[in-house]
Amino acid sequence: MIEKISTLWPEIALFMTTCVVMLLGLSANLNIRKLCAPVSAAGLIIAGVLAFGTTPENLSSTLPHFAMYGKLLAAVVGLLLLGLLTGVADRQYEALVASGRERFDPIRTVRGEFYAFFLFSITGLMLCAGATNLIWLFLALELVSLPTYVMIALSSGRERAMESAVKYFFLGALGAAIFLFGFVFIYGATGSVELAEITRTFVAQGRDGGINAIGLLGVLLAILGLCFKIAAVPMHLYTPDVYQGAASPVTAMLAFVPKAAGFYSLILILACVGWGGGGGLTVTQSAAGSHGALPSPIGEVLTIIAVLTMTIGNVLAVMQSSVKRVLAYSSIAHSGYMLVALIAGPGPFGTDMPSNGFAAVMMYLLSYGITNVAVFSVLAVLERRQADGTIDEVDGFGEIRGLRKRHTGLAAIFSLGILGLMGFPPLFGFFAKLPLFQSGWAGGHMALVLILGINSAIAAYYYLRLLSAALLDSPEASARNVESFERAPLAGRDMAGYCAVLAMVGLIVLPLFQVSGLQPTRWASDAGEYKAIPGLEPSRNNATTLAPAPQPVPAPEARADSPQAAR
């Protein structure tokens, strides 16, 4: 028991922080209420340190270091997101309280709860990274998603936030049902929910002629259900509406936390079934010495998903007139990019970063998280005063037009963020995007890499449109009402600025590390390190003696025969 608990220290720390924050948020004393954000930040930092220090190497998994880096990533980006989220909850109510127009009423405040939901979600993300078990993974995914539903509804008083919440929640429940059904079939095909045991069984089945169709169905449904979390086709449709409706800081969170959870889960599940499952199973025999590929139907379906996701995301982003919708569609497209690396898989044993798709995904998640915070922080800081005097978020292109002239610093952050999303060379986005191409190429998926390239070109079009609106155009009449956020009594929005600056630092400093000794690629490589499960080492003779005498696998004959036999 204690062994199981010992892998959970970061989550335990976060949960304790959550409880503290919930209580702090109810205090009648404003200064104590203000402590919510710093305490949450401290909790995240402690959790990050604990994740780094206490997470043991998981020897029973094909990905021994994945948990540690996954948790660390969650803590780091979580910290940035926390800064963004500061001041979202209860803004108007707190303003009223501060001006003395209302008494503080613990029943009406949601401040502590809001932070608590965020921390719950991050806890879920960490649990996802450390999952060794399907039940665990299912619960962790739910813990990631359920708080976000509430956060959207709480994020803003506008009707759009409600609409976002209802769309996200109900479609999310549908997605959850689908991946649950998938998990059920994975269990059904292997008799176990332990990922290591699932790997073993799939390897055994693969050696025996092929993974059982029920297992494939399970993996397939799990992928499709998780497509909701990562906003991939065909489960992507909610994305623009939900992102547009939620308050910008919450949108930034939606664009990262569930996506990261989805990719963690996809990596964990696909590592069980594909690339030899770490155990010399080559479902579709590929080049000698390599991991092999994903089993045939899964690989093909994922390829279709990746292509459609990239293309649809980018193509629809071109058409948009709302900045947040553009970013939502681009978020879809980014998932597609990452799927390319995921399909490529971990590459041959012992390879370093360039061809390890898992490492590429982890690195891209880091880059995407940071860049995302940068871009959304600008949207979070700006607000628009409407004709009738009410205040709204900026949304349309017109409102960011001429941003450079009105808010130079914000425009600089915005443009750097956009360039980062675009993958512009000196920025981190570029160094993170390169491995996607490299791993796809190394995995032999030339067509996918080509489509990835074409899509990057399409993406450049709308990113440059955003850039030119912010930098080159002159302010429109509608932009005249756009002001940076009023200094609310709780000064929350300052944090968005700090966050933006932090994200900028990450965006610019990390590439410096990249060209120097402390390469982010190095930790990404560690994170994506893919090993055989003890006892299931790859059968080397399979690889070496393949050329002279192919192993007598019964499957080819069967495959060749079955159509005629059936006829």
Add this chain to the structure above:
Amino acid sequence: MMMDQMMSSLSPSFAPVWSLALSGGGGGGGEGGSALGVLASLKEVPLSAMVWLIPGLPLLGALLAGLCAVLKVRSKLPAWLMVLCLAGSFAVTFWMYQQVAATGGSTFAVVHLFDWINFNWAPGKAFVANFSLYVDPLTCLWMLFVTGLAACIALYASEYMSHDVGPGYCRFFFAFGLFVFSMACLVMGDNLLLLYLGWEGVGLCSYLLIGYFYQKPSAVAAAKKAFILNRIGDLGLALAIMLIFVKFGTIEYAKLWPMLTQYLQMAAAGQFDQIPTSVQLIAVLLTLAAFGKSAQLPLYVWLPDAMEGPTPVSALIHAATMVTAGVYLIARTLPLFQISVAPLAGLEGTWFGFVSQISALEIVAYGGGLTALLAATIGMAQFDIKRIMAYSTVSQLGFMFAGLGVLASYGAAFHVFTHAFFKATLFLACGAVMHGFAGQLDLRKLSGVMWMKGWLIVGLAMLVGCLNLAGVPFTAGYFSKDVILAEAFSVGHFRPLAWILLFTALLTAYYTFRVFFRVFVGPKHYEPGDELHAHDDHGHDHGHGDKHDHGHDAKGHDAKAHFHPHPPGWAINTVLALLAIASIAAAFAYPTYFVKGLVDTSTAQVAAGAAGHTHVGGATIFGYDPHKAMYYISGIVGAVGIITAFFLHYLGRRTAATSAADNLNLGALQRAAQNKWYVDEFYNFTIRLPLKVLSHIFHMLDKLVVDGLVNLAGLLPRAGGAGLRPSQSGVLHGYAVAMAAGIGVLGLVALLALR
């Protein structure tokens, strides 16, 4: 002042050290075992991390100038900051030189600043190019005159550019500092990539400074021309670096040289067929690079046009430092040339077949020699004094390459060193004239300048420079040119080249003194040029209001009527005096073996027994040893040139515009030389015209086909987006249905794929 320091440091105690090192290296080189004696015995010396200040201070200066631009400083502050920074940089260089000298040469040190590019993809396979400085005698030599001259010229420019105080001033000094930084990277980098960075950096700064007067179309055109022609050379350098990496797996000097030892042994033994052709090809590519940067045939045409830039820039970049980068490159990579001296056999029948009969060193030598001759002939017939100096620079660079080609690397480096000083002096003197006479540079419109009030120092400096350039005995230029000439005569198969060089020396002496006699002495006369900014600057603008009609002033510029030349101020005079003294003092570097010691303990050392350096049958000139006879011969040649100029351009001259030379009618030859042998026109016709036609064709193709495709490609996403947009109906149920249908379809795909 600074030169004095430097010269005084050449205390006799060092000289024996250098010569000892030299003799030791020579003795060791006799055996095949250590063909490149010094290179094989290289060991690292500890060198304090102060060295980073050498590139660091100019960069700081550039940043400060940039800061001044941001702060809208309207004073000479950036100039003073820059002078301070460069002087500091020079001081550190000098200190570095002393450190190196104290070890007695034969050493190098790699000062690691920070990791720059460090790709490790497999054990033993890495692409490493760190930001490290390589300190060896050759580096010291180059950096000494680069930083020293830069400091002087910055001081000069503080006055020269004073009409432009303000944003332009900051811009100038920003580019100036950046240039010195880039040059330091180029010279001091410990790997070829850093060299390449500096190479491109100086090219960029050169571009920026040539185009400094960006409102002048000719300046912009010249900047573009320089930039584009340099690209051709840069291509060669890039290819060479790639080839070196492919062949040797490293681009760091410290790792590269030991790898060459084996090839050098083969070369010494004459077994050139064992050296891979591709390794020999590297030298050819490097030659292309060096010829581009150093304005040699056929890529020299950009340098005369580059005189559109401000004169300090011409002096520093286009005479003294940047254009010698090509010489530096070859000197630095001389081992690669020494293994490439055999005809590149094995290339026949390939695309590189045309170089199969000629070795890299021959290309360098003959390229240099022909350039020297051609530029000298053009220089003889020009009237723009700055342009004459430009052609003279091209010509002298040709000398340096010829020296390298005949493996007189010491002579080449020495000539670089002396040339840097006297050519800077010449340019700055011309610049002072230009500054004082409102941009007038036509030697037919100026005369007797030296005798005007306040112009004596300029005239004397000019005289010193001219004497050096003409190779009058016991001047620095005389010594350095002699080394090259003597070596060319002593290597048997370069005999034709040697005669070409000697003839060029004659021409050089003639055209140099043609300028001096016409402009600085003779009857006093001047016509102002059309740049009156300097005039305005000094408040002599009373002429602006009058409307006098002057017949000779076709353009009707009123200001010209009351033009007064203004003699140079203290900064220009100080710098000129300093440089003139330095030009004279540089001669003392010859007997002390200052330069020779530095060169022969660096990579530019010529391996004894290197093929191509055989003194065939003890070649002689008129029966004497060329090394001795050349003192007399070149002295005589120089004197003949000067006397010819004296008769043609001084004796009996009445007006500024005429001279005895006008009576000479050389017909077409003269016209052709005046028109620079129609090289630009030739290039226009053979290269630019076909390119233009081609570009028009491509433009049409681009417009019709590519644009069409691009438009189509641009249309596709939009059309796709318009088609897909209805799927985003905004209705919860619509989304759910689409999701379910998607799952069904993808499931069906999976089912079909499962076979």
Add this chain to the structure above:
Amino acid sequence: MDTLINPFLFYGLCVLGAVGVLVALPRQKIAGFAIGVLIGAAALAAFFVVLGRQAVKDGAGLPNFHFYIFSAVALFSALRVITHPRPIYAALWFILTIVSSCGLYLVLQAEFLAFALVIVYGGAILITYMFVIMLASDGPSEDAVEAMTEYDRVSREPVIATFAGFLVLAVLASFMAGGASTLKANPRMAATDDPMAQMAPKVEKTLREAGLLAEGEKLVKRPKIEGGGPEVKQQLALDATLDETGGLQILSADGRTVRTLAEKDWPEALRLSDAQRVGFELIERNPGAIEIAGVILLMAMLGAVVLARKKVELDEQAKLEAMARARAESELGREAEFVQPATGGDN
């Protein structure tokens, strides 16, 4: 052909079922529920008949009627859940689905879950649904007892939805059928009764009562090797020892010989019940998951509280007006304060 069911027949049945569901779905004009149910039932019945017939042919004896009955009820009520125009009835039908699913569980000998499900799902969760349905709809007024809201009466895009749904079913069933025929149980994961061995005193007592442990004979016990410090080891040194086949090892009275009581010879009282096994599974194998589930429940409780207590924000305009009113009031209050210092402000 040795197949469970002819594929064409199966896909035909799918289409038939789809038509049935389509007809049964609520719509504006035609209330075809009965017809739809008939068609659907026919499809289902045909499917089951074919399946059952195949089972008989395989010599497996009579088909298990409990299964057919329970599944028929479950599926019918599920159909009713999605077709009944009144939410409250839909919820009630859902309870029936749960109950009949529990019947299916019972057939599979999952007794604990069967009863837990009835209590938790049918009892607790569905009651919540009822409450909310009642809360969120205007109670039937006297004049409109039978009135149903329009959105409940008319389903949305039934044709496409049904088509998509049955496409998914066809895919699912194809995979399931393909996999189920070749799937082998994972023997390594099969549950044994070895947890029993950790309760040595109980085992000894049971065996003695059953007469399987003679006088003087003892269970072979060994200290638990893994985990815990020395003190703990002392206390846990009570495990009975099992041999490789899983039989209990019994030491004879003289302490010389050891005999094995094979697992199949164990008395009935020594076997673990379903609930016990589920308990072992939960506590032994998934303690972390229990913790996470706890966190999720806490989070859900918090979320429900926050969401439900959240005041519905008025429109921005209305809010501004409210603020203006508040300001006016406070000013009024201040005036009042000025006049009547004793009353104080309203804040």
Add this chain to the structure above:
Amino acid sequence: MDTTMTMSMLPTLVLAQGPVPELVPGITLFHYLAVSGIMFVLGLIGFLTRRNLIVMFLCTELMFQAAGIALIAFGRFHLNHTGEAFVIFVLTVAAAEAALALALVVLLFRRKETLDGSVWTSMKG
């Protein structure tokens, strides 16, 4: 036929071959999976067609229930109890989701006085 993959092209799909493992006398795993699948799809169709948010959520519960049936059947098939434990967790999550969903529905109902899910269409495109 000793083939491991039983499926080929769709038109000649062979659903199942060989001796089918039985859970209880006469009832194979496929029987249960078929019931589970049908229930899942019924839930799906309900989710797609019903507009009442509460009924929609009931339909997702139906899908969860279908997963439960499959879990129990698989547990019985592999002779272990992991499936049953899994069902307990599914139950937990279903309860948690239901609590949140119902709270949200109450909130939405207060806002728009309707339970129709398809009225929330202000954002699209």
